[in-house]
Amino acid sequence: MKLSGVAVSPGRARGPVVRVAEPLGEPANEPAPEDPQAEAARIGPATQVVAARLEALSENASGEAATILLTTAAMAGDPALISEAERLVVAEGLPAPRAIYESANGFAKTLASAGGYLAERVRDIEDVRDRVIAELLGVEPPGVPALSTPSVLVARDLAPADTAGLDPAKVLALVTEEGGPTSHTAILARALGIPAVVAARGVLSLDAGALLVDGDTGVVEVADADAPVLTAVASGPAEWDGSGSTSDGHKVKVLGNVGSPADARAAADAGAEGVGLFRTEFCYLDAEAEPSVAEQRAAYAAVLTPFAGKPVIVRTLDAGADKPLAFLSPEAEPNPALGVRGLRVAFDRPDVLDRQLAAIADAASDSGAEVSVMAPMVATAAEAAWFADRVRAAGIARAGVMIEIPAAALSAKEILDVVDFVSVGTNDLAQYTFAADRQLGAVATLNDPWQPALLRLLKLIGDAAKAAGKPAGVCGEAAADPLLARVLTGLGVTSLSMNAPAVRAVGASLATVTLAECEEIAARVLNSPDPVAARKTARGADAG
Numbered sequence: 001m002k003l004s005g006v007a008v009s010p011g012r013a014r015g016p017v018v019r020v021a022e023p024l025g026e027p028a029n030e031p032a033p034e035d036p037q038a039e040a041a042r043i044g045p046a047t048q049v050v051a052a053r054l055e056a057l058s059e060n061a062s063g064e065a066a067t068i069l070l071t072t073a074a075m076a077g078d079p080a081l082i083s084e085a086e087r088l089v090v091a092e093g094l095p096a097p098r099a100i101y102e103s104a105n106g107f108a109k110t111l112a113s114a115g116g117y118l119a120e121r122v123r124d125i126e127d128v129r130d131r132v133i134a135e136l137l138g139v140e141p142p143g144v145p146a147l148s149t150p151s152v153l154v155a156r157d158l159a160p161a162d163t164a165g166l167d168p169a170k171v172l173a174l175v176t177e178e179g180g181p182t183s184h185t186a187i188l189a190r191a192l193g194i195p196a197v198v199a200a201r202g203v204l205s206l207d208a209g210a211l212l213v214d215g216d217t218g219v220v221e222v223a224d225a226d227a228p229v230l231t232a233v234a235s236g237p238a239e240w241d242g243s244g245s246t247s248d249g250h251k252v253k254v255l256g257n258v259g260s261p262a263d264a265r266a267a268a269d270a271g272a273e274g275v276g277l278f279r280t281e282f283c284y285l286d287a288e289a290e291p292s293v294a295e296q297r298a299a300y301a302a303v304l305t306p307f308a309g310k311p312v313i314v315r316t317l318d319a320g321a322d323k324p325l326a327f328l329s330p331e332a333e334p335n336p337a338l339g340v341r342g343l344r345v346a347f348d349r350p351d352v353l354d355r356q357l358a359a360i361a362d363a364a365s366d367s368g369a370e371v372s373v374m375a376p377m378v379a380t381a382a383e384a385a386w387f388a389d390r391v392r393a394a395g396i397a398r399a400g401v402m403i404e405i406p407a408a409a410l411s412a413k414e415i416l417d418v419v420d421f422v423s424v425g426t427n428d429l430a431q432y433t434f435a436a437d438r439q440l441g442a443v444a445t446l447n448d449p450w451q452p453a454l455l456r457l458l459k460l461i462g463d464a465a466k467a468a469g470k471p472a473g474v475c476g477e478a479a480a481d482p483l484l485a486r487v488l489t490g491l492g493v494t495s496l497s498m499n500a501p502a503v504r505a506v507g508a509s510l511a512t513v514t515l516a517e518c519e520e521i522a523a524r525v526l527n528s529p530d531p532v533a534a535r536k537t538a539r540g541a542d543a544g
Contacts, residue, residue, distance in 0.1 A: 001208075005175070005200030006444050007218035007535065008186035010483075013152065013172035013195045014212040014223050014230035019204075020155035020162070023130045023142050027101050032093035040089040042096045044082055046135040050128065051076040057165045065164035065188060067266055068124075072161040076128045081107060097133045104129035123184070127159030147171070150229055152211045154203055157441075160184035168192045172231055173213035175220050177204050178441035181448055182427050182477040189215075190480065191501030199444035216539065217532055218445075240508040242271045244496070246489065250515040253311070253495035254507040257475055261302040266500040271507065274311035274370075276423060276497020277475035278303060280356070281318060290352060296359035297366065304367035312369045313423065313473075313497075314360050315402065316353060318342050318376040328352070342377025343387060343401075350390070357394035364396070372398035374423055379405050381414035388419050402475075404428035409457040412464035412472075419470075423497070424461060426476025430454050449478035450531035455491065459526060462492020473497060482509035483538050489515065490522025 033039035051073040058069035075081070081103055088099035108125040127143075134141040143162045144153060147170040155162075157178040163185050166174075171194055179185050179198035189196035195215030209225035244254035255276035256267025267275065283291055283299045291299070304312055319328060319341065328345060346353035357373065364371035375387040378401040391399035400421035403409050409429065416422060426449050431438040433454055436446035458474070465472035473495035474488055480502035486509060488496060496506060513521075521538055528534035 001206065001222045003200050003202050003206070003220045004445075004532075005197040005203075005218045005220060006181050006448050007196075007215050008181050008183075008198050009174075009189035009194060009196035009215045011173075011193070011195035011215045012213065012230065012232040013215075014210065014227060015150055015152045015172040016210050016225065016229075017154050017208055018145065018147060018151040020144055020153060020158065021140075021142050022156060023126070024133055024137070024139070027095070027097035027133055027137070029094055029098045031095070033089065033095060036090045036093060039096050040086040040099075042136060043085050043089070043100060043132075046096075046100075046132050047076050047082055049135050050131045050141075053131075054161060057161070061164055065191065067262055068160045068164045068184065068188070071262075072124050072128060072159075075124055076132065078107075081128075097136045100129060100132050100136065104132075123157065123159055124161070127161055150231075152213055154211070156204060157183075158185045160188070163188040163192075166192060166194065168194055172229065173197075173211075173215065175200050175203050175211065175213055177201060180438060180441060180444040182438060186477070187480070187499055187501060190505070199441045201442070216535060240271070240504050240511060242273070242507070244273055244507050244510060246510055246513055246515045246518060248514040248516075250489075252485075252489050252493070252510055253473075254503055254510070255311075255313075255473070255475075255495055255497035256503060257497050257499055258303060261306075263500070264303045264306045267503065268306040270500040270503040272500070272503050274307055274313075276313055276473050276479075276495055277425075278312055278314045279318070280315060280360075284317060284319065290355070293355050293359045293362070296356060297362040300360055300363035301366040304363055304369040304371065308368035310370060311372065313372045313374055313400065313421075313475075316343070316356055316360075316373060316375050317345070319345055343375040343383060344377060346375075346387075353390060354394065357391060357396065361395050371396065372400060372421065374400040374402055374421075376402050376425070377404060378402060378415070379407050381411055381418055384415045385418040403461060404432065406433050406457065409461055412461045413467065416464055416468040416470050421471040421473070422461065422465065423473040423475050423495075424458060424493075426454065426458075426474055426478040429457065429476070433457065445531070448531040449476065449481065449484060450525075450534040452526060452528050452530070452534055454478075455487065455522075455526060455534070458488065458493070459491045459522070465494070466492045471495060480506065482506050483535070485509055486513055486518045487522045487525050487538055490518035490520070 054069050054073035058066045085099040085103040088094045108122045131141045150172050152173045154175050157176050174196040176198045197218050200220050208222040210223040212221040212223040244252045253273050255274045256272035257277040258264045259279035373391050378384050384401045388399035398420045400419050402425050403422050404425040430447045434446040436443035438447050471494045474493050475497035479496035480498035482505045485506045524537045525534045
């Protein structure tokens with residue numbers, strides 16, 4: 001029997017199945033504790049134990065994996081999470097496990113409503129919640145069991161901390177029922193060199209002792225349990241000299257995506273030539289009042305400093321009814337993803353944008369980074385021109401916009417007439433093009449960055465940028481795929497921005513092909529009927 005999912009990390013593997021235990025489920029809300037103060041006092045020590053275990057795991061990890069483990073540990077020790085749980089025990093008489101469940105779910109709901117990158121952190125909160133509940137109940141925590149032999153891991157979904165702690169010598173492949181191409185499971189599997197398929201619906205129902213997993217095509221097949229273990233993982237990236245270009249010298253900047261000082265340090269350590277997407281939302285989260293210009297200036301400078309003398313593209317605040325911030329007081333909307341969000345918020349509150357631009361200009365001066373600014377969720381050339389005027393009035397020389405809406409892709413020529421560059425957010429562009437929520441596993445195949453319809457939109461943008469003589473970047477997860485990076489280059493993309501673990505692999509991949517070869521691969525891929533055929537075509541061209 002065969003299943004199809006979304007291929008997110010290349011390679012083929014066959015081996016025995018080990019299933020990751022499901023979460024513990026919803027704890028009971030009774031009986032009420034006889035001594036609420038004593039029951040509440042159990043919560044802090046339990047979170048400390050969980051945090052310490054995650055920190056210990058981080059000591060044996062590196063790069064993005066270590067960062068994720070430390071971030072998850074910090075979530076476990078979050079004073080707000082703990083204090084809210086303690087309050088629920090004392091004020092409402094809930095048992096400690098139920099109180100942690102309720103408190104964590106409140107945080108998760110806030111992140112989920114934020115959408116995009118922040119919504120992808122919900123799995124982290126749920127993982128912390130389940131680990132603390134297990135500690136309070138005195139049972140084994142959920143997650144990956146100890147592996148005695150090399151195995152194929154099968155799970156509903158993997159928490160980032162679980163993926164970060166995997167031993168590539170013991171894990172032949174990963175298969176999840178849920179998840180998507182932008183999940184941390186996908187990002188870390190590629191970084192660890194483990195073949196992986198996500199959104200393989202029905203895999204948990206398979207009665208299989210062994211599976212054959214193809215991380216190139218997304219096919220998962222029941223295998224003979226007595227067949228020998230198979231591993232055919234792509235070889236590691238060749239040495240990369242740190243300069244993003246094709247083998248014949250065509251420049252393609254290899255940049256990092258960052259959203260915090262830790263992200264910036266990781267990207268710099270990975271060899272990123274600059275930053276293609278600096279998400280500024282971290283400065284506004286949980287803020288009851290708008291951060292002052294001075295507060296924003298200091299926060300931005302901390303992220304910019306590792307890239308002194310290098311290019312950094314800062315995205316202005318991406319908020320709105322789907323990413324509510326208290327000081328903006330957004331009105332309720334029936335469909336927030338299609339409402340007042342991104343740059344549309346600034347039309348009503350230009351003062352908020354102007355203060356952010358002032359802070360960015362000051363932080364650029366403080367850090368020495370070569371800063372450009374771009375706006376999210378731009379739909380028309382008129383919107384792009386309005387934004388560019390405000391950027392230049394703030395003393396920032398280069399203004400650009402993100403192309404995340406199909407209308408903007410179709411109007412790329414007119415938009416490039418009024419801005420200095422564009423950057424494509426492929427994650428959002430895919431979900432708007434296919435009407436498929438990027439967080440929903442059931443439609444994950446539609447958000448596959450190899451979808452030919454998405455690539456055809458990218459060609460429109462690349463052609464417009466080439467005609468205008470201006471840069472066009474990609475800062476979605478598509479940029480992190482070393483093979484797809486060649487296709488994007490062939491479509492006219494001039495910079496690729498990604499999470500830190502992918503930087504070296506993408507740079508090394510581009511260095512092995514000429515621009516003409518990239519253009520030939522891209523032309524073939526555009527004629528593919530589906531993502532599977534597109535990948536196969538690109539791999540065939542690579543082999544040729």
